[in-house]
Amino acid sequence: MSTVEGSCDPAFTGVRDLLARTVADGAEIGAAIAVRVGGRMVVDIWGGHTDQDRTAPWVADTLVNVWSTTKTPVAMLAHLLADRGELDLDAPVARYWPEFAAHGKHDLPVHYLLSHRAGLPALREPVQPDDLYDWKLMAERLAGTEPWWEPGTACGYHALTYGWLVGEVIRRVSGSSVGEFLRAEFAGPLGVDFHIGLPDSEHHRVATLVQPPSPDAEARAALYTQLPPVVLATLGNPALTGAAANEPAWRRAEIPAANGHATARGIAALYGVLAGRGTVDGREYLSAAQVERVREGQGPAVDVVLGFGIGGRETETGLGVLLSGADGHYGPNERAMGHDGFGGSFGLADPEADLSIGYAMNLMGAYILDDPRKMAVIDAVYQAL
Secondary structure, three states, X not given: OOOEEEEEOHHHHHHHHHHHHHHHOOOOXXXXXXXXXXXXXXXXXXXXXXXXXXXXXXXXXXXXXXXXXXXXXXXHHHHHHHHOOOOOOOOEHHHOOHHHHOOOOOOOXXXXXXXXXXXXXXXXXOOOXXXXXXXXXXXXXXXXXXXXXXXXXXXXXXXXXXXXXXXXXXXXXXXXXXXXXXXXXXXXXXXXXEEEOOOHHHHHHEOOOEOOOOOOHHHHHHHHOOOOHHHHHHHHOOEOOHHXXXXXXXXXXXXXXXXXXXXXXXXXXXXXXXXXXXXEOOEEOOOHHHHHHHOOOOOOEOOOOOHHHHOOOOEOEOOOOEEOOOOOEOEOOOOOEEEEOOOOOEEEEEOOOOEEEEEEEOXXXXXXXXXXXXHHHHHHHHHHO
């Protein structure tokens, strides 16, 4: 078995053994797992390597781009502003962002942004990869975009646009960028590594993401012919691979739907705020009532963007999270919540068990939801409780 470093409570030896096996058998290049129970870190382990050639070992402070695992911390900032009475999640977005009212969006409420019901999962005009680094440009384009469906009538994953939509509301209300606000309100006080907009001085700590082999061109073309325009635009405008996140420009930009850089420990700590019903080590970061609003179910639905990739199964979002539900996306508690990241990372919060999990890796898988490695980690953790 591969060597695993870090600390692990004896009750969670099965989690350590799982990581050792997956690194040894090549299911991982490098990865880290962190688990908090009752506010105490019971698992904080890592193993493998940060590069495809397996020359640089994964260490305690290795960072990795965790893609959409970033979305829940971003949502937590909106909930923080709501807790303070500065943001009404039921009010129109245009109250805080007047330009957003264009194309009939004047009554669209903030909570539609948080629950992927705004009808804005993609822009209609071509987007170049470098455009993603220009906050003002992306916010202006989204404000001027006509929804793809009547807001509130469907759920469709806002893969990249989520970050600018929710983030611009945060910026308008708080006066800070999302990355600055996250650092000031959560990551800094908690003393954790979770960054949106990574300083150049920290780039040396980032693991290189390794993209799995792509389908051949013929298979890819056949797949694309089956996809409706909204799906093609959401997932392919612009088309991104895991390699995009290895670029310095990506790392230093603020792309709050997709470019959080974190340790597994940092993920577990931020999701631990939700697991602790808003309180960590005696400090209240969110009220218990606001945490309940985070996991306020918006109704099961087949996601119009992701449904094709998960066999048409219904999923249910809260306001910034996906709910575990009957399918157990985040363990046996149907009211547990979390978020998956492109390629396999995830964060989980179970307030009933006061449990949070963070998982980060650099060998990207092909699953949209419920990567087998994710489910194996969750199973191992719950078996140890």
